[in-house]
Amino acid sequence: MNLEKYKFYKDKIAFNFLAKTPKNAMEIINILDGNVFIGILSNQFKTVEEGIKYIKNYQKEAPTANISIGLGGGDPNQWKVAAKIAGEVNPAHVNQVFPTAGFTKGYLKAKGFDDTIVNALIGPTGEPGKVKISTGPNSSRNKSGIVDVDTAILMLKDIGIDSIKFYNIHGDSCLEEVKKLAEACARNGFPIIEPTGGITKENIINIIKTCLDAGCEKVIPHIYSYAINKKTGLTDINIVYDIYSEVKKLL
Numbered sequence: 001m002n003l004e005k006y007k008f009y010k011d012k013i014a015f016n017f018l019a020k021t022p023k024n025a026m027e028i029i030n031i032l033d034g035n036v037f038i039g040i041l042s043n044q045f046k047t048v049e050e051g052i053k054y055i056k057n058y059q060k061e062a063p064t065a066n067i068s069i070g071l072g073g074g075d076p077n078q079w080k081v082a083a084k085i086a087g088e089v090n091p092a093h094v095n096q097v098f099p100t101a102g103f104t105k106g107y108l109k110a111k112g113f114d115d116t117i118v119n120a121l122i123g124p125t126g127e128p129g130k131v132k133i134s135t136g137p138n139s140s141r142n143k144s145g146i147v148d149v150d151t152a153i154l155m156l157k158d159i160g161i162d163s164i165k166f167y168n169i170h171g172d173s174c175l176e177e178v179k180k181l182a183e184a185c186a187r188n189g190f191p192i193i194e195p196t197g198g199i200t201k202e203n204i205i206n207i208i209k210t211c212l213d214a215g216c217e218k219v220i221p222h223i224y225s226y227a228i229n230k231k232t233g234l235t236d237i238n239i240v241y242d243i244y245s246e247v248k249k250l251l
Contacts, residue, residue, distance in 0.1 A: 001162050002115050003191065006066055006092060008218055009035040010251045013208060016068055016093075016194070016222040017240060020233045022061035027237045029064055032244055037093045037220065038065045042082040043072030051085040059089065066092035074121055074167050074196075076100075076137040083107055086116065093117045095165060098152075099136035102159030119163040119194055120156050128176040131166075149184035157190060163220070164190065168197030172206045179210050186215030196222035201242050205250050 008014045015032055018039040019025035025038045040058065045051035055067060069091050071078040079100040086094045086104070090113045096104045101120035108116050123132040131152050134145020147155075156164060166181055178195055185193050193216050195207050204221060211219045227239045 001117070003117075003162075003218070005115050006037075006117070007034040009033070009247065012212060012218055012251065013247055014218070014220050015240075015243070016196075016220055016224075017227060017235050018070075018224050019062075019065075019235055022058050022065070024234045024237075025058075025062040025065045028235060028240050029062075031237055031240050034064065036066070037068035038062070039068045039070045039222070039224065041070040041072040042078050042085055043075060045081070045085075048081055048084045051081065052088045055085060055089045055091070068093035068095065070095045071097070071121075074135070076135060076140050079104070079137065086113075087111050091116055093119070095119055095121065097121045097135040097137075097140075098133045098156075099139055101156065101161045105160050117163050117192065118161060119165040119192070120161050121165045121167055122152055122181075123167060124169060124174050124177045126174075126177075129180045131177075131181060149181050150188060152181075153184045153188045153190045157188065162190070163192035163194055165194040165196055165222075167222075169195050169199075169207070171198035171200065172203040173198070175206060175210050178207065179214050182211040182214035182216040186217070191217045192220060193218075194220040194222060198226075199223050200226045201239065201246055204243055205246055208247065209250060 015036045017028050069082045069086050076097045083104040098120045105118045121135045125132050130146050132146050199221050208219050227235045229236045
C-alpha cells in the first residue's frame with residue numbers, strides 16, 4: 001500500500017464527498033486542492049455492469065478524481081457489488097463491511113490493484129472502548145459481535161486492511177468512543193480512521209481534533225447528505241469551501 005499516492009492536507013486529512021457528476025467532482029477537487037476521495041455509491045446501479053460502465057466514463061471525464069466506491073448507508077448487502085465494480089475500475093478507495101474487507105483486499109490485489117485503500121466498517125456500541133464488528137450481511141442480524149477496540153484493529157491488521165470506518169457516529173455525539181478507537185489505531189500502528197455519519201461544518205473540527213490528538217496518523221471524514229443540495233442532488237461547493245476553511249484553522 002502506497003499512501004503517498006494520495007493527497008492528504010498537511011499529510012493528515014483527506015475528505016470523502018459524493019459528487020453527482022464529473023463536473024461536480026472536479027469543482028470539489030479544485031476547492032480541496034486534491035485532498036479528497038470522490039464517493040460513488042454502488043446501490044444506485046441495477047447491475048454490476050452498469051456500475052462499471054458508469055464509473056469508467058466518470059473517470060474519463062474527471063481524470064484526477066480519486067474514486068471511492070461506497071455501499072450506500074453502510075448496506076452490507078452491497079459488499080459484493082462494490083467489490084466486483086472495484087475489480088474492474090481500479091478505484092482509489094473502496095468501502096466494505098468488517099467481515100468482507102479482507103476478501104475484497106485480496107481480490108483487488110489479485111487483479112493487480114495494490115494501492116486501493118479498502119476500509120472495514122465497524123459500529124459504535126455506546127460503550128467507549130468497545131465496537132461492533134458484526135457488520136456483514138449475515139452477522140449484522142445478530143446483536144453480538146462486540147469486541148474491544150484493540151482486538152478489532154489487530155484483526156484488520158492480520159488481513160492487510162489499512163483503514164477503519166466508524167459509522168454511524170451521529171456527528172460529535174459519541175466523541176469518547178471515537179477517541180478510544182483512534183487511540184487504538186495509534187497504539188497499534190494502524191494508519192487511517194474514517195469517521196462517518198452526521199458530520200457538519202459545526203462539528204467536524206471536534207471530530208478531527210479528537211482523532212489527531214489521540215495520535216491517529218490520517219483521518220478521512222465522510223461528509224455526504226449534509227453537503228448535498230436537495231434540489232439538484234449536487235454537492236454544494238460553498239459547503240465544501242466552508243468545511244475546508246474550518247479544517248485549515250485547525251492545522
